[in-house]
Amino acid sequence: MPASLITGWGKCLPPAVLSNADLEGLTDTSDEWITTRSGIKERRISHVETSDLAAVAARHALAAAGRGAEEIDLLLVATCTPDRLVPAAAALVQQKIGAARAAAMDLNAACSGFLYGLAVADQMIRAGSVRRALVIGAEKLHFFLDFTDRATSVLFGDGAGAVVVEASEEAGGLLAFELGADGTAAEILCIPGSGTEGEPSRERRSRVQMEGPAVFRRAVEAMGDASLRVLEKAGVSLEEVDLLIPHQANLRIIEATARRLGLDGSKVMLNLADYGNTSAASIPIALAEALEQGKVRPGALVVFAAFGGGLTWAAAAYRWGARVTPLAASAASLAPVGRSGRELLEPNVLLYGKGV
Ligand code: UT7
Numbered sequence: 216m217p218a219s220l221i222t223g224w225g226k227c228l229p230p231a232v233l234s235n236a237d238l239e240g241l242t243d244t245s246d247e248w249i250t251t252r253s254g255i256k257e258r259r260i261s262h263v264e265t266s267d268l269a270a271v272a273a274r275h276a277l278a279a280a281g282r283g284a285e286e287i288d289l290l291l292v293a294t295c296t297p298d299r300l301v302p303a304a305a306a307l308v309q310q311k312i313g314a315a316r317a318a319a320m321d322l323n324a325a326c327s328g329f330l331y332g333l334a335v336a337d338q339m340i341r342a343g344s345v346r347r348a349l350v351i352g353a354e355k356l357h358f359f360l361d362f363t364d365r366a367t368s369v370l371f372g373d374g375a376g377a378v379v380v381e382a383s384e385e386a387g388g389l390l391a392f393e394l395g396a397d398g399t400a401a402e403i404l405c406i407p408g409s410g411t412e413g414e415p416s417r418e419r420r421s422r423v424q425m426e427g428p429a430v431f432r433r434a435v436e437a438m439g440d441a442s443l444r445v446l447e448k449a450g451v452s453l454e455e456v457d458l459l460i461p462h463q464a465n466l467r468i469i470e471a472t473a474r475r476l477g478l479d480g481s482k483v484m485l486n487l488a489d490y491g492n493t494s495a496a497s498i499p500i501a502l503a504e505a506l507e508q509g510k511v512r513p514g515a516l517v518v519f520a521a522f523g524g525g526l527t528w529a530a531a532a533y534r535w536g537a538r539v540t541p542l543a544a545s546a547a548s549l550a551p552v553g554r555s556g557r558e559l560l561e562p563n564v565l566l567y568g569k570g571v
């Protein structure tokens with residue numbers, strides 16, 4: 216049975232920045248509160264659609280893998296903020312990058328979506344039905360932010376990350392994964408009004424709602440437990456782990472998870488200070504940056520762990536291959552933005568108002 220290997224990686228961060236200082240003018244918060252409670256300093260606000268972010272990340276991942284878009288059999292976009300419900304964002308990405316041979320679908324497991332997607336691609340590759348997959352995590356979360364709610368609006372940001380996954384006879388690749396969900400906790404992190412529940416209405420408004428502390432407690436538990444189970448399934452020990460790439464939601468959650476696993480801070484990938492919580496995009500963006508920064512060495516044992524709305528959780532144990540550098544680079548980039556992060560949020564402020 217072939218293994219599945221990540222052969223390419225890429226990211227796309229929209230250029231407009233929203234700093235904690237910008238947020239002080241939008242909602243009743245402070246740089247000090249956001250920094251100490253979450254570790255976030257700034258986030259990006261997208262001037263384009265989710266599929267545009269995804270397409271740029273995908274082009275970088277394809278170049279890194281030395282593959283053309285037409286070589287992809289499966290295109291999977293993990294997102295909870297697709298451009299439209301129909302068609303799937305994946306179909307729009309397929310059109311934008313020219314992946315004409317690929318089956319295309321979206322997958323929504325909120326912030327755990329990328330790891331769910333990686334598991335789906337891995338299993339289809341092992342089953343022999345797919346040889347090459349593009350797995351993308353992409354979000355335009357700011358669309359759903361209400362700045363009268365300081366408990367949610369300071370946490371999230373936009374972006375995309377992508378990987379190319381290929382069948383390989385080499386040993387290693389995705390060793391094991393662990394996926395789970397607890398739908399009884401659906402209400403503690405949700406976007407009511409974003410789907411078909413209730414009656415059709417012109418007044419429909421949908422915004423992120425969250426019970427932060429409850430999500431926090433369950434996140435530490437779920438990420439830690441899933442990581443331990445996945446290591447057991449893979450038959451490797453905690454001591455062998457070279458790098459943990461966790462979902463970038465909150466520095467305190469990540470630190471508590473690392474403590475629970477007994478992992479030294481130097482083995483934990485962090486970039487949430489720059490991007491906030493980008494949901495399904497956070498792990499593939501962090502992976503691309505870990506590779507850029509030389510934090511993934513040939514043969515490294517990498518553990519991924521995530522949790523999110525659902526509540527969902529996921530973990531994966533991955534043995535990196537010999538190549539940690541891209542085969543080629545892509546010049547793909549977004550259309551220029553003429554507005555600041557703060558200016559791009561004007562529609563949200565017009566809809567809900569400000570919290571200050
Ligand atoms: O991908 C999954 C997405 N979700 C998460 O990762 C969320 C997980 N939860 C968290 O990260 C944390 O619970 C938060 C960062 C959301 C909140 O941190 P916390 O330490 O759990 O704070 P808290 O909710 O218990 O609130 C403490 C205080 C409250 O004031 P009082 O009642 O003590 O007067 C809040 O009203 O902080 C207040 N507060 C804020 N103050 C300034 C809540 N949000 C803010 C804010 N700025 N943005």
